[in-house]
Amino acid sequence: MTFKTVLLDFDGTLADTNRLISESHFVVMEENFPGRFKKEEMAQFNGPSLEEIYGNLDQSRQQELGARYREVMLAKHDDMIGIFPGIKEMLENLKQEGLRLGVVSTKRSDVLKRGVSILGITEYFDTIIGSDGFSHPKPDPESLFLAMERLDAERETSVMVGDNHHDIVAGNNAGVTSVFVGWSEKTTSFIQPYRPTKIVKDPQELEEYILSGMRA
Template sequence: MYDTYLFDVDGTLLDTNELILNSFEYVLKKYFPARTYDRKDLVQFTGPTLIQSFSALNPEHAEQMVIDYRKYNLEHHDEMVKIFPNVELTLEQLKQDGKQLSVVSSKKNDVVMRGLKLFNIDQYFDIVIGADDVEKHKPEPEPLLKALQFYNEPNYAIMIGDNSHDIDGAKNAGIDSVGVAWSLRGRDFIAALQPTYVIDDMKELLNLRK
């Protein structure tokens, strides 16, 4: 049914949830020591780009907050990141079936590649579109369309992600979408975004091959 699969990374392929939340918590405690942020507060920052999230909090220091976030994040990256169940199995099978696989992420390219290489799954992707490759990020269609342009004639493409930016980005690009139920915000949240499909395990993607 689909020949081209576009994957988000954080919260979709890789479990970076605790790393991301800890990174936000570190920065927020540094800049707003008098405030208390619980897990629910931190989750709301996931999805947008870092500069968007921090600009909403403190426009004057947003750029430095991004620098501090990335420094903490990189220092703790390898020890905290995990791969979600059946991700590699699914990618390997899709590739064996001749499917075209790409990554479309709002993270900087070097950090995306670090995560993919950590679990040796970079080998399955034809192209990686990251924050360095586009001017407008998801939910704008630019990064998805740029990935699709890599292929001569992608007939049936689908975006797989865990957040509103992924699902809305797919809609804006005119392609189908899959919402993953292991989203940090929960199954009900992802289902409410009305993706084309909701899956509870990555291997369920294999049911969409034909």
């Protein structure tokens, strides 16, 4: 398989924001649902959209709770966001090989682009799509189709890379290759029921997998 287009999730895939997200959700949970969740249970909220998370908890206050989360998260954002080791080198190598790269996230576009900029990786991406750019978040494939349209990509030569089942299911639903990254919070045993095409342990292995068809 020769890939031409690589779509990547942001949080937990490119950016090490797991602690930022967990701590921000915990503040909101303690304010609004005191004692209902333990801090170590916050990992379950890394990945789903805010609409899904807070809609499931209290549909009538979904927007209010989501807005409060953004307020808390933004106050911590610039100090707590980081990049996983090897990501920048991988992106540079993929770009040098002529691949088209895109970010597809459930994070709002302004915050997403701010994060990409802080990490110093904006130059590698041909498109960056946040939650305000589509109606149905992952695992619905809408955002992937939008990115593929912008990049003039075909399903057969596209890959979706992510750290959560929402990314994998979205990739499978879109008919593209789905790759789970093993360097974040979710485990291999967690993701296997969602049937990713490939599981990689680090950015170097991801790069090798994507470029293997071009170098065969």
